[in-house]
Amino acid sequence: MERHEIETFLTLAEELHFRRTSERLGLAQGRVSQTIKKLERRIGVPLFERTSRHVALTEVGRQLRDDLLPAHRQIQRAVARAVSAGRGITGVLNVGYSSPMAAELVLRAADTFHLQYPDCEVRIREVQLFDPFGPVRGGEVDLQLTERPLDEPDLTAGPVLFAERRVLLVPRGHPLAGHASVSVEDLARTTLVTLCGDIPHYWLDFHYPRRTPAGAPITQGPAATYWPEVLALVGAGKGVSPSCARAERYYARPDVVWVPFRDAPPVEYGLLWPAGGDTARVRAFVETLCAAADERQPAPPGI
Structure with a gap:
């Protein structure tokens, strides 16, 4: 068996779908079908049972897959190691x-x-x-x-x-907690929980600004060292804090509401x-x- 025949057979054996196999291999669907038919003629028995809606391995096809797969993976690992060594990626x-x-x-x-x-x-x-x-x-x-x-x-x-979209973390019960969205200008009516540490000023100014785009001052509240402290301070009503929307999947808590910004740049x-x-x-x-x-x-x- 040639290498392209092995790869086509094993990919179809995994996908059990001619279109997905052709897309994965970057081949025309007709080329995949021709390769499998040629392989079946050489072996002498069908390797797949196929209808217009269904593709499945025959018993011989399953045995061939089980015999070929370990050797094919070993070859792939050997080639990968050679490439790694050649490119200095070790x-x-x-x-x-x-x-x-x-x-x-x-x-x-x-x-x-x-x-x-x-x-x-x-x-x-x-x-x-x-x-x-x-x-x-x-x-x-x-x-x-x-x-x-x-x-x-x-x-x-x-x-x-x-x-990621930017949101504002506010304590539950805060006037902004019931809003569908907030503006960056709304920060002028809040106290901002910030971060402290060896953080560049330009980074802090972007994420925790001291003024709104219109120039209104933003009150700077307590500064936290770790992100969980920010959440605790917001939940305790000590202030609000910007974040990104997807972080709620990991840090949601009952005393904090995540309100999306409608005009803040993404993170x-x-x-x-x-x-x-x-x-x-x-x-x-x-x-x-x-x-x-x-x-x-x-x-x-x-x-």
């Missing part, structure tokens, strides 16, 4: 993330990356918002997916991978790494992350 890659949304993408990309480069170990860790660039500057992280903006001369800004999540640190490992993982981000469903449009 060793350990440390990847940081700053939120559960970013973690989802990084973890999914790491699984795909391991299949492509089995000799490169990906280690993943959370980077705290109170020190967003410390780990990458200290060599603890080679690559990071985190909230923008970024304006650091010693760090390279990679691509933005996704964006963008982008990659960064040390200037001059674009190694073969980093470049390969960035490619994998970008592909994984393209497969994600886009965030819902703003209100």
